[in-house]
């Protein structure tokens with residue numbers, strides 16, 4: 001039997017929050033029906049928008065928090081992260097640190113490696129559960145990156161971002177753009193395997209730890225201070241460096 005709502009609000013999403021809507025209703029006011037007295041967070045999330053991407057909600061022109069219960073007929077305006085306007089006094093969450101530190105969900109191994117390669121502190125482990133990810137993010141002030149809206153809708157999630165792309169290279173450029181990271185790129189400063197810090201080492205240190213031809217061809221070697229992995233500026237480095245060079249300002 002179709003549900004007949006007796007009460008409605010009007011919701012308008014701004015900016016990239018429209019990514020979560022079908023194209024027929026993007027950038028438009030939507031009439032949303034409800035029962036009882038739901039919190040504004042639930043009304044907005046019923047449209048598929050995870051609350052972590054919302055930085056300001058106005059109900060009939062006034063800023064409210066997520067637990068506010070709008071009256072029938074209210075006009076609800078939802079805004080994403082602002083890049084050029086400071087809304088710190090009325091924002092729904094404090095600003096995340098810059099550059100942010102990340103925790104990734106279990107399907108994002110390639111993106112984790114790319115972010116680490118770019119120098120960003122990125123936790124990732126295939127064995128993480130959703131709860132592990134939420135707890136780490138909360139305890140450590142990390143931003144959750146995921147393709148799973150379920151994690152981002154959890155009330156414990158404070159900072160998060162739903163990746164629009166599925167291709168890891170496009171995901172990297174999406175993250176660099178959304179979090180405005182171009183000025184913070186530090187290629188080769190972090191281990192893509194374990195997130196440890198990578199430092200330059202004397203060539204003699206790695207003599208018996210890399211293939212003979214590699215040792216002969218290259219002069220600059222780097223080593224992870226946590227797991228000992230050795231890096232050098234070979235073809236793999238050049239390929240990823242070329243991929244991210246477009247982001248540098």
Ligand SMILES: [Zn+2]
Nearest residue numbers: 191194224227
């Ligand atoms: Zn390492």
